[in-house]
Amino acid sequence: MNKHILMVVTTADKMNNELDTGLWLSEFGEAYVEFSNQGYEITVASPKGGKAPVDDRSLEGGETPQEILDTAKYLENTLKLDEVKDISKFDAIFMPGGHGTMFDLPENVKLHEVVRDMYEADKLVAAVCHGPAGLVGVTLSDGTPLVKNQTVTGFTDEEERATTLDQYMPFLLETRLRELGANFVGADNWADHVQVSGKLVTGQNPQSTISVAKEVIAQLDK
Numbered sequence: 001m002n003k004h005i006l007m008v009v010t011t012a013d014k015m016n017n018e019l020d021t022g023l024w025l026s027e028f029g030e031a032y033v034e035f036s037n038q039g040y041e042i043t044v045a046s047p048k049g050g051k052a053p054v055d056d057r058s059l060e061g062g063e064t065p066q067e068i069l070d071t072a073k074y075l076e077n078t079l080k081l082d083e084v085k086d087i088s089k090f091d092a093i094f095m096p097g098g099h100g101t102m103f104d105l106p107e108n109v110k111l112h113e114v115v116r117d118m119y120e121a122d123k124l125v126a127a128v129c130h131g132p133a134g135l136v137g138v139t140l141s142d143g144t145p146l147v148k149n150q151t152v153t154g155f156t157d158e159e160e161r162a163t164t165l166d167q168y169m170p171f172l173l174e175t176r177l178r179e180l181g182a183n184f185v186g187a188d189n190w191a192d193h194v195q196v197s198g199k200l201v202t203g204q205n206p207q208s209t210i211s212v213a214k215e216v217i218a219q220l221d222k
Contacts, residue, residue, distance in 0.1 A: 003091045003220050004041040006118075007032065008111060008134060009078060010100030011046040013053035015168040021103070022053030023075070027096035027128050027209045029068035034213035035094075040220075042074075043090070047104045047111070049080025055098050058206075081110045087117050092216055096209070097129030097155065102169050105134035112138045119146060119199060124219055128203035128212045129155045136176050148181035150197040153204045156186040 009028060015021045035042055046052050052075040058064075093115060095105065105111055115138045119125050125146075127134060132154035138146040157174040160166040177184050186204060187193035193204040194211045201219070203212035 002039055002041050004043065004089055005035050006084070006090045006093045006114070007042060007044045008081065008093060008095050008105070009044060009046050009052045009075065010098055010104055011048040011050070011052055011078075012100035012103035015099060015103070015165070019168060020053075020056065021099040022055040023096060023100060024058040024098035024129060024206055025054045025072060026058060026064065026068055026206050027098065027131070028075070029071035030209045031094055031096060031128070031213040032071045032074060033067060034210060034217065038217055044074050044078045045081050045084055046078040047081055047108045049078055049083070051076050052078050053100065055100065058098065081108065081114065084110070084114055087114055087121065087123075090118065090123065091220055092124035092126060093118050094213070094216065095127040095131035095134040097127075097131040097133075097206070099130060099165060099169070101130045101133045102171070102173070106136050106170075108134075108137070116140060116146065122199060124199050124201065124216055126201040126212055126216050127154070128209050129205050130173060132177065132202055133173055136180060145180040146200075147177055149183065150200050151183040151185060151195050152177055152197060152200065152202045153185050153187070153193055153195040154202055155205055156189070158186070159189050159205060162189055
């Protein structure tokens with residue numbers, strides 16, 4: 001029986017009136033390709049549904065492989081998160097990043113319910129770069145923050161300052177995860193770095209996407 005992955009992407013397209021944002025395409029595309037190559041069924045959902053915005057910064061340099069560019073077609077008509085009714089059909093949830101996630105995922109109650117229910121059903125919860133912003137609002141049924149006492153990683157405060165976009169963020173991801181009681185482990189800027197804490201898998205930055213996806217695959221294939 002094929003595994004089924006729920007990929008949740010941002011639909012926030014603005015940091016403020018001047019600055020656009022959105023999804024970091026490689027973090028979606030690289031994971032999508034890895035899961036697709038395994039024959040997994042993939043559902044792409046977002047807070048608003050419909051077309052998910054891609055951050056133009058993620059396309060700069062002209063070095064994005066065509067295979068990854070082609071995955072943008074799966075962002076044209078995403079499922080609205082509110083329409084995700086039955087989590088029992090999913091084996092894992094994966095949240096790619098992009099600065100947009102910092103603006104809509106922390107506030108999305110439906111996402112928090114889905115993540116909690118999947119985690120408590122012993123399903124995999126995975127996120128990369130800014131994707132762990134989708135974890136900061138999640139509390140377990142006993143009221144404990146999901147990330148408390150978990151070893152996690154994500155886009156570090158140092159990396160955020162290096163982008164010079166830290167001033168526009170509603171919070172710094174590393175700092176917030178630490179405040180929630182997580183054991184946050186960061187590596188050097190832009191290093192491929194993954195942390196596994198039971199059924200919770202997190203990656204630090206865009207360079208970590210494939211490693212996170214491969215860890216998800218390895219756990220699902222056990």
